[in-house]
Amino acid sequence: MQSVPNVDFRAPNINKSGVEILDLEHFYSKLARCKFCPSKPHRINYFCFIYITEGQGGHFVDFKYHPFQSGSFIFINKHQVHAFDLESRPKGKMINITEDFLNTILTNIRIPFFTPTHLVSSQQPLMSLSEALIETCEHLLYEINKAQEAEVSSNLLVQLLFSSLLVALATERKTESLHLSEAQAYRFQQFLLLIESKAATTREASEYAQMLHVSYKSLNLLCKQACGQTAKQLIDAHAILEIKRRLIIGSAKIQEIAFDLGFDDVTYFVKFFKRHTQLTPSQFKESRGLSC
Numbered sequence: 001m002q003s004v005p006n007v008d009f010r011a012p013n014i015n016k017s018g019v020e021i022l023d024l025e026h027f028y029s030k031l032a033r034c035k036f037c038p039s040k041p042h043r044i045n046y047f048c049f050i051y052i053t054e055g056q057g058g059h060f061v062d063f064k065y066h067p068f069q070s071g072s073f074i075f076i077n078k079h080q081v082h083a084f085d086l087e088s089r090p091k092g093k094m095i096n097i098t099e100d101f102l103n104t105i106l107t108n109i110r111i112p113f114f115t116p117t118h119l120v121s122s123q124q125p126l127m128s129l130s131e132a133l134i135e136t137c138e139h140l141l142y143e144i145n146k147a148q149e150a151e152v153s154s155n156l157l158v159q160l161l162f163s164s165l166l167v168a169l170a171t172e173r174k175t176e177s178l179h180l181s182e183a184q185a186y187r188f189q190q191f192l193l194l195i196e197s198k199a200a201t202t203r204e205a206s207e208y209a210q211m212l213h214v215s216y217k218s219l220n221l222l223c224k225q226a227c228g229q230t231a232k233q234l235i236d237a238h239a240i241l242e243i244k245r246r247l248i249i250g251s252a253k254i255q256e257i258a259f260d261l262g263f264d265d266v267t268y269f270v271k272f273f274k275r276h277t278q279l280t281p282s283q284f285k286e287s288r289g290l291s292c
Contacts, residue, residue, distance in 0.1 A: 004040075004041045004042055004043055004081060004248050004249045005036045005042045005043070006042070006043050006044075006045060006249070007036060007042050007043065007044050007045065008045050008046070009044075009045065009046035009096060009097075009098050018097060018098045018100055018101025018104075019095070019096070019097045019098075019101055019144070019148070019158060019162060020095070020096045020097075021093055021094070021095050021141060021144060021145050021148070022093065022094045022095075022096070023092075023093060024050075024089070024090065024091055024092045024093065024094055025091060027094055028086070028089055031086075038083065038084045038086070039083055039084050039085065039086045040083055041060065041063075041081045041082070041083045041248065042081065042082070042083065043079060043080070043081045043245070043249055044076065044078065044079070044080065044082070045078060045079070046078055046096055046097060046098050046099065047075075047076065047077060047078050047096070047097045047098075047099070047102055048076040048082070048094065048095070048096050048097075049073065049074065049075055049076070049094070049095040049097075050073070050074040050076070050092065050093070050094050050095075051072075051073050051074075051092050051093045051094075051095070051137060051141070052068050052069065052070055052071065052072045052073075052074070052090050052091075052092040053070060053071075053090075053091050053092045053093070053138075054070050054090060054091040054092070055069075055070060055088055055089070055090025055091055055092075056068060056069040056070065056088060056090065057085050057087070057088030057089075057090050058085045058088075059074050059082065059083075059084065059085060059126075060082055060083040060084075060085065061074070061076060061080060061081075061082045061125045062080055062081055062082070062125075062241055062244075062245070063081070063244060065085075066125060066126045068090070068126060069128075070090075071128055071129045071134055072126055072127070072128055072129070073126070073127050073128075073129055073137075073169065074125055074126050075125045075126070075127075076125060077125075078099055079245070080125075081245055081248070081249070093141055095141070097162075101159075101162075104159060105159055105162055105163050105166060127169075127172070127173055129172070130172065133168060133169070133172050136165075136168050137165060137168065137169070140161055140162075140164055140165040140168070141165070143161050144158055144161045144162060144165070147161060180222075180225060180226055184222060184225070184226070185226075187212060187214070187222060188222055188223070188226045190212060191208060191212060191219065191222070191223070191231070191234075192234070194208055194211055194212070195208070195234065195235055195238045196238070198211075199235075199238060199239060199242060199261065199262070200260065200261050200262040201262060202262070203232075203235050203236065203239060203262070204235075205219065205220070205230070205231035205232045205235060208231060208235070209231070216231075219231045236272075236276060237276075239261065239272075240273065240276045240277065242261060243257060243261065243273055243281070244277075244284065246260070246261075247281055247284055247285050247288075248285065248288050254266065254269075254270075254281045254282065257269075257281075269281075
């Protein structure tokens, strides 16, 4: 069986550089021409937001099924594996953006608690919008689309409008899920970003605490307050998720994956994975219909 495909961002035209807003019904109409099967796991090399305006169903993100309903917003991070459940076919919008576009946006957003990891969290990729935020999102998406389709498109206007959308979402998500001060939220997001960037270097919570210039105890308290898990649990969860991704994507052998992710001993790597998943890496691949 073929491995999970990597999907790149494809700008529909030169005026829509870095951002694409698709009506979901239009997306469904193009399925027959798609080079990969959206209902099967695929890994994206860009950021994808899905806004549900009508209907209910579910979406697979990193091997978990997340049920949604009208007013749900789904966040899919770059390099995450996801899949559409095409049975329900709800109405809504799919917003695809490149990392370069997002970085340009972030340069102009001066909010301490806002980072890409804060908004697009693999811990909880779905949020339910309030009535007020639904109205705001629909208005901003309309204006972004209008700005893109103008005869003389303004990238700056699109960036400013999209900045407003992200700030509105991030502000409500902070209130909804973190219950932290801005300083605490910022530090927690820095910790999550470090996990992403240092995963192959260390899995010791005490070393991450040193990088953040806080005590091990303080980091643990922060993580428990933010998401109910310890720092070590978050570090290990990220490691397991990355192992799963690599096992089903590409052709790297188990030994290669172990060494790439900082495991010097393959036997320990297998035991680590089995302790958290009750499966060996080989068994996990087989459970996904992939040969070892």
